Amino acid sequence: MAEPSLAKIAYQTLQQGKGLVGIAHKEISTKLMEILAPEAIPDTSPITTDLLLDLRRSIKDLEEIDWLDAERGLYPKNLLFEAPWIDWFIKYPLVWLDMPSTWKRRKNKKFQDIPHSINKEKYPEYYLQNFHHQTDGYLSDHSASIYDIQVEILFNGTADAMRRRVISPLKTLISKNYSDLNDSELKIFDVATGTGRTLQQIRSAFPKSELTGLDLSASYLKQASKYLNNSDNELVQFIKGNAEKVPLLDSSFHAITCVFLFHELPGEARENVIRECYRLLKPNGVLILADSIQVKDTPKFSQVLENFHRIFHEPYYKNYLKDNIDVRLLNNGFESISSSSFFMTKVWSAIKS
Numbered sequence: 001m002a003e004p005s006l007a008k009i010a011y012q013t014l015q016q017g018k019g020l021v022g023i024a025h026k027e028i029s030t031k032l033m034e035i036l037a038p039e040a041i042p043d044t045s046p047i048t049t050d051l052l053l054d055l056r057r058s059i060k061d062l063e064e065i066d067w068l069d070a071e072r073g074l075y076p077k078n079l080l081f082e083a084p085w086i087d088w089f090i091k092y093p094l095v096w097l098d099m100p101s102t103w104k105r106r107k108n109k110k111f112q113d114i115p116h117s118i119n120k121e122k123y124p125e126y127y128l129q130n131f132h133h134q135t136d137g138y139l140s141d142h143s144a145s146i147y148d149i150q151v152e153i154l155f156n157g158t159a160d161a162m163r164r165r166v167i168s169p170l171k172t173l174i175s176k177n178y179s180d181l182n183d184s185e186l187k188i189f190d191v192a193t194g195t196g197r198t199l200q201q202i203r204s205a206f207p208k209s210e211l212t213g214l215d216l217s218a219s220y221l222k223q224a225s226k227y228l229n230n231s232d233n234e235l236v237q238f239i240k241g242n243a244e245k246v247p248l249l250d251s252s253f254h255a256i257t258c259v260f261l262f263h264e265l266p267g268e269a270r271e272n273v274i275r276e277c278y279r280l281l282k283p284n285g286v287l288i289l290a291d292s293i294q295v296k297d298t299p300k301f302s303q304v305l306e307n308f309h310r311i312f313h314e315p316y317y318k319n320y321l322k323d324n325i326d327v328r329l330l331n332n333g334f335e336s337i338s339s340s341s342f343f344m345t346k347v348w349s350a351i352k353s
């Protein structure tokens, strides 16, 4: 077997480092919570050693496929090392400062703690909540400024590796369905783009394509624009809007991605988003969805999924875990539906018939 290259060792070391930071952060914050806010401690089931080993193996598999996809040229290797490190480092203390209010919200079961300045009529009711006890929900610059770091910690540094799993099916299906087009003619739409981390991965894989991101949070979009529209690259367009009713014409895009949205939507909204994606895609358009793994695909991780639900305010997660997304895709006209799981993420691909 060939020796791993220096770059691969550097990648593995970075991932191990991020994993250790994530674990240390969680251990220390749990200890602090036990001392300062014991009433906020969630009632979780212990993770057995076997399960822990399975989780570690699953992370290794994810990192291996991430590395292989870079070696195959699906995206540049330097993407594996990219993040706004200095910005994250500066903002990291804010995550700690934010913690007491998170504990308080959890303890008091206060889940609709949204800034008073927000005009609630502009948002669907299900959205006006503190998902994962997030301060201000998704509706402030403060929330947007620490979201990426919180997600990295939650997934022990694997969040971007999971987001990148959309790229392989995206590239494969685009080159199959639109072989006559070059990258600069492609229009790709990222639904619920948040702070734009998925779009950043996509841009590295499709540097010349026209990219658009949509989200309900102006604050998250500002953050996304700050990260994505700060160089000589093509301008990424951002739209503030509801994914259930996108203010764009039919057949606007060759491909649509949607990452980590569905577990935060009620079933009816999931259905509406899928219908919108179908409407917005051109004939033979490619839809790639990514979200939490579901119980039926990965029963060995059901304890982890249950704990996630107990620790964080995720009101629609339980329903999502058993939702048949394949049937929803099929009923809305999609075909060639397939899915695969990578660590904590399941990725669906589907084609507009």
Ligand SMILES: C[S@@+](CC[C@H](N)C(=O)[O-])C[C@H]1O[C@@H](n2cnc3c(N)ncnc32)[C@H](O)[C@@H]1O
Pocket: 124, 127, 138, 163, 191, 192, 193, 194, 195, 196, 197, 198, 214, 215, 216, 217, 220, 241, 242, 243, 244, 258, 259, 260, 261, 264
């Ligand atoms: C868990 S975050 C995922 C963000 C991003 N895709 C990522 O990979 O980090 C969920 C995002 O969905 C957005 N969102 C939730 N409901 C939405 C809706 N109905 N329409 C548009 N965006 C929505 C939130 O504002 C938030 O940015």
